[in-house]
Amino acid sequence: MKTISVIPDSKEHWLRLRHQNINSTEVSCLFDCNKYSSAFQLWHEKRQPDPTSLEESLRMKMGTKFQSAIAEVIAEQESWIVEPMPEYIYSEEYKIGSSFDYRLVNQRSILEIKNVDSLIFRNDWDEENMPPHIELQVQQQMLLSGYLKAVVGVCVGGNQINLYHRDYNHDIGQAILLKVNEFFLLEAPPAVDYAKDFEYINSLYQTVTPGQIIESTQDMDDVVAAYQSVSEQIKELEVRKDQYKAQMLTLIGESEKVKSPFYTISCGMTAETQLNYTRKAFRNFRITPKKIKETK
Numbered sequence: 001m002k003t004i005s006v007i008p009d010s011k012e013h014w015l016r017l018r019h020q021n022i023n024s025t026e027v028s029c030l031f032d033c034n035k036y037s038s039a040f041q042l043w044h045e046k047r048q049p050d051p052t053s054l055e056e057s058l059r060m061k062m063g064t065k066f067q068s069a070i071a072e073v074i075a076e077q078e079s080w081i082v083e084p085m086p087e088y089i090y091s092e093e094y095k096i097g098s099s100f101d102y103r104l105v106n107q108r109s110i111l112e113i114k115n116v117d118s119l120i121f122r123n124d125w126d127e128e129n130m131p132p133h134i135e136l137q138v139q140q141q142m143l144l145s146g147y148l149k150a151v152v153g154v155c156v157g158g159n160q161i162n163l164y165h166r167d168y169n170h171d172i173g174q175a176i177l178l179k180v181n182e183f184f185l186l187e188a189p190p191a192v193d194y195a196k197d198f199e200y201i202n203s204l205y206q207t208v209t210p211g212q213i214i215e216s217t218q219d220m221d222d223v224v225a226a227y228q229s230v231s232e233q234i235k236e237l238e239v240r241k242d243q244y245k246a247q248m249l250t251l252i253g254e255s256e257k258v259k260s261p262f263y264t265i266s267c268g269m270t271a272e273t274q275l276n277y278t279r280k281a282f283r284n285f286r287i288t289p290k291k292i293k294e295t296k
Helices: 010-021 029-030 039-046 060-078 118-124 132-145 170-185 198-205 216-251
Strands: 002-005 081-082 086-093 096-099 103-104 109-116 149-156 160-169 257-260 264-266
Touching: 010 086, 010 096, 010 160, 029 039, 029 132, 039 170, 039 198, 060 081, 060 109, 060 149, 086 132, 096 132, 096 170, 109 118, 109 132, 118 149, 132 149, 132 160, 132 170, 170 216
Parallel strands: 109 149
Antiparallel strands: 002 086, 081 103, 086 096, 103 109, 149 160, 257 264
């Protein structure tokens, strides 16, 4: 595979390079195993004239800050020579690309660093297996870099290092190329996952045309009926939930913890706090049932 290697001179330059390709952190969307995005969202983003700015959460920012420290610990622990890998490597023919963390000098291997919360680790990882989106990420990185080996160094909960060694898998590499090719041939967006794509769909419709009214359809009537039914169920369940909570508090009294062979309840006090945050714009709608006049 013919590839191009570039060291971006700014974040804007890096975003422009990413915008024209399916990147190693995005390819899992095409395999429906990305928790944070989907093929539907990716299809819309890649067809925007300008790249979407990546919003970094505090967790992501902290993870980036800690990368060099984690890499340094791993290098010392394993007696490896580690150096940063600032290149963005991409293929114009296959429209795939990737950024990298580090390379292992004299080993022709990449080193990918992950800083993972201990709870997330327990749910999504084990001693041998990584989440599918990470597996796909490192396979695409090896495909582009030409390196046949990768190590994923994971710092778990800030005090534990786990290493995952992977070899390049030709079949996975070919599957990635096939999925990406099929994706760019799509003239219409892939099927929407309304549960996963809710936030993105909300961001697509941020303008309202004053005075514009449309007639409902059977599909709309069916969705409205389902929405109203679920809303009523939620209200009823919230009332029941509060009832059970009140019963538990009556039984617990002023105790801080409840022990049982089947569960543990912690019931300490949470201090009163005032939160100051910016809420994103969203479409606010309500459904008002019409009163049907009785016919005599």
